[in-house]
Amino acid sequence: MVQGVDIAVVGGGPSGLAAAEVLAASGRAVTVYERMPSLGRKFLMAGRGGLNLTHSEPLPTFLGRYHPAGSLDGPISAFPPTALREWCDGLGQTTFVGSSGRVFPESFKASPLLRAWLARLDERGVAIRPRHRLTGIAGQDLTFETPDGPKTVRPAATLLALGGASWPRLGSDGAWVTLLEALGVTVSPLRPANAGFACPWSAPFRERHAGTPLKRVALTFAGRTVRGEAIVTQAGLEGGAVYALSRELREAVLATGEARLVIDLRPDLDAEALASRLSGGRKGDSLSARLRKAAGLSPVAIGLLREAAGAALPTEPTALARWIKAAPLTLTGTMGMDRAISTAGGVVLDSLDGNAMLKAQPGLFLAGEMLDWEAPTGGYLLQGAISGGRAAAEGLLRWLGPDQGFRQKPTMPTASAGQDAPSPS
Secondary structure (H helix, E strand, C coil): CEEEEEEEEECCCHHHHHHHHHHHHCCECEEEECCCCCCCHHHHHHHHHCCCCEECCCHHHHHCCCECCCCCHHHHHHCCHHHHHHHHHHCCCCEEECCCCEEEECCCCCHHHHHHHHHHHHHCCCEEECCCEEEEEECCEEEEEECCEEEEEEEEEEEECCCCCCCHHHCCCCCHHHHHHCCCCCEEEEEEECCCEECCCCHHHHHHHCCCEEEEEEEEECCEEEEEEEEECCCEEECHHHHHCHHHHHHHHHHHCCEEEEEECCCCCCHHHHHHHHHCCCCCCCHHHHHHHCCCCCHHHHHHHHHHHCCCCCCCHHHHHHHHHCEEEEECEECCHHHCCEEEEEECHHHECCCCEECCCCCEEECHHHECCECCCCCHHHHHHHHHHHHHHHHHHHHHCCCCCCECCCCCCCHHHHHHCCCCC
């Protein structure tokens, strides 16, 4: 038996929830289907280190963080960072701007915001169907694998917000690629984004320094320099500064098998000043002592410098300063999708019309990370997901029009929302 529903949103992450909120506010009857037992699992994971919601930089600069250029200009301009902060305030979650310009909730946590968000959806009558894995799309019909067996529904319109393939244990495993390709949809291969890179460390360096941060460094690749932090891992290098260059590094590794990253271990000093300091060390100091005392390098930075040299470092101050200012590392691969923060690739943007609907599949709308756009960390990912979900919902409403499907009162509660969607702790 095929069950008729008004609007189906498939995917209970930020994009799907943002879409459901807009759709329910318009008076539509909305059902959210989620494969996991609860909603927003990756959202909660993002909040473990302090939920970075968006960024306070000027909008033109903000929009320039997205690739391909212009890919999210429309959705973000319609719901920019200022609107996202006001939306958080409306949920009782006041935000603030950190010293880096990043925007966080005052609680620094994702769970209070998610609880308030789900409560609003419940008040607006949004039905939640967890443990529903999408397994088939045939015309308007959606088939799900559920705890009670297969189930098919026929919505008046469907919005897919199924995520990419990063952190698959949290719900986004990329299984939707096969379903959409069977419909003739072009999907660029999914690849890790905002991910670490492999570097062939020596065993002593790996054993001593894996898990140690490299603080206040500058990384340069392909003419771009990023200041920040990186972290030495068992297999290579990751961290915010690495993620900021991850697209360029990934493409180089895919094209040639490696990428040569240059690290400035003392970006606050020029080479001349550094050489002068190295010249003034105490007589009899070892090279490690000079690097620690005169150059101010940490043990992990000294170890990385030796790794980069691959042989004995020069002792002459000017030559040694040059190495400190430009230590080269050869990266030989990307880390796996299971540790990537986000995903590159996805449904090519040309497959969608101006309403975010698939041109080849009327009534099927897409939003979020399953589309072929990417952005660095720093608030851009969540802003893109939420703005994109809202924009796709607006497009769906325009396409559906005021007289198609059926409606409900926007404040009508549903028991299923409270029963099926346990609140995050």
